[in-house]
Amino acid sequence: MHFKARAVAQLADAGVQSNLKKAKGKFVDKRRDAIAEFLAQGGDFEALREAGMELRNRVLADLDLWLEKFEVNATARGAKVLWARDGAEACRLIVDIAKRHGVKKATKSKSMLSEEAGLNQALEAAGIQPVETDLGEYILQINDNEPPSHIIAPVVHKSKEEIADLFARVHKKPRLTDIGEMTREAREVLRSHFLSADMGISGGNFLVAETGSVALVTNEGNGRMVTTVPKVHVVITGIEKVIPTLEDLSLLLRLLIRSATGQPISNYVSLLTGMKGEGDLDGPENMYFVLVDNGRSDLLASEFNDMLRCIRCGACMNHCPVYQTIGGHAYGWVYPGPMGSVLTPLYMGMENALDLPHAATLCNQCGVVCPVKIPLPDLLRTLREKQVEKKLRPLSERLALKAWAWVATRPALYALGTKFAVRYLNWLAGGGKSIAVLGAAPEWTAGRDFPAPQGRTFREMYARRKRS
């Protein structure tokens, strides 16, 4: 199924529609309020965005060097740094680690790269039980491994009622509807997993090169359980997540968290460096970093490299009129919204996501909220150009555009053509102000009228006025 068909299905789903409406207000209002508060305290959010962009560009310009520096420093703290060319290789590496340590169960905190790589399926195939512990991801996992619909709020498309039904069914307990009680029930289920897992797998929001640390930004505390209780901790993340210093981390945290959830700071920010040291009461005995490329170096060498600045805050989708209307599942892969419409064709192949670069009004709401100033509409437009270059657009569309340009560069012909078009449209309107069904634009008139033209073209009226 393509984007368009999925989008129409999401529009018809009353539940999804009402959940999306609620979510929209929350995300947008909270970010706005957080930035207003930041300004009131004398901060300059635009300057911060500019600095965030510069910082990310600086890292990407020497990505290999920063990664090496990270590897040296993480290794010096006893961690092992492994490199994966793609998702499949990342899965192999992690399954190998699990086997080496005799792992039967792995608790997980949120990681989009794990979704990219299909890590849960790989672990299951190897006889290792993955347990998602982020509440949203947990809900999806117990609902037959449903895919997330948002990068930071994976179950934003679900209502409390649906989750109450799911919990009652899967937990086999009386149905609860109080959010606090529901969360407590999930916690109880998860607690035994936290204590019995032999391995913890986390994502990584940032990798700090100067210290060899991983920074985790979470709100639920599950990340701490995953990364400190089991004897093995594996971090899986993308190679673009590296940043030079702790100073840089503080800049990006200020940007990321306000943009994502509208909090000045998340409930937890964990900075994990090396394993359990002598005298430490907890912490893993083994720490691994699996740093995944999966298309990122190709992206770095392309005209789309701005996209690698992305810090996965979700603001672009929260503010996107299209995402707000259809939610994340319509986009078809791991990443939804504007950033997904750019990343999916680049990572999965342009011919496999033909609709996505066009699934945007180019309103640039995403571009103005992006904390690292990624020009998302420009990237979408460049993808459209690539499709045209590679002749991936339907012939009818290519011809229509050529014909339009051909006629529009011939003023006499254009004047004649528009003169007739206006009369034809008015004839269709039958003297009324609107056309209810327009054969030339069925997609338009399926959901709205097509206003009738005024009567004559401006050109005709102006010529007449000048004569008189």
Add this chain to the structure above:
Amino acid sequence: MRVALFVTCLVDLMRPRIGFAAIRLLEAAGCEVAVPESQTCCGQPGFNSGDRAAAMMLAKKVIAEFEAYEYVVAPSGSCADQIRNEYPGLFVADPEWHGRAVALASRVFELTDFLVNVAKSDALPSDFSGTITYHDSCTGLRSLGIKSQPRALLAKLRGVTLKEMDGAEECCGFGGTFSVKFGAVSAAIAERKCDCIRTSGADAIVGGDLGCLLNIEGKLRRMGDETPVLHVAEVLAGEGGKQQ
């Protein structure tokens, strides 16, 4: 001031009165207005659909037609932005045309922006009265900073009261070819915009870009709502009342 009016293809085809309203406003502001006869379209449909060759053909045509004028004014933020901010980028590999595109770019203005910031004129021939709400079209707002200009002008009309709607800056779902490629999604976004318009309680919805206005008008009519949908030039020139 010698000003050339870029009528825009949509105004030419669908709402000539907006073009005449623009002329009236510019003349009232003391400008000498020319309307180059051979003008057609700024090339956005091709540009936004990835057909760079088509966009360049039309860009060259527009540059050649308009570069001799002191200023170019369009009753549309998105067309003005196309010429002002996108044309130079089309010709990065062609120094001659790049130079001509750049030389034209800074002299191209959206109508209300021009009236407020260049012509600095107080002369508005309008007798329009009523309560209106204003839709900020995306490109004008986010690429040209068109926000206070139309409001400043509307505030000068004694009979006009502005009632801001919720989400005035949110996209109406038009998006050019998006509206015919993803009609259902586009119409659903338009419906949200129309709900905000209706909740505002205004007697008319006013905006500065005809594409968005046609989208909004089409959706309102389909919802059975007859609220007048007007271009800001019609309101400021006093031709808004005549059309309905």
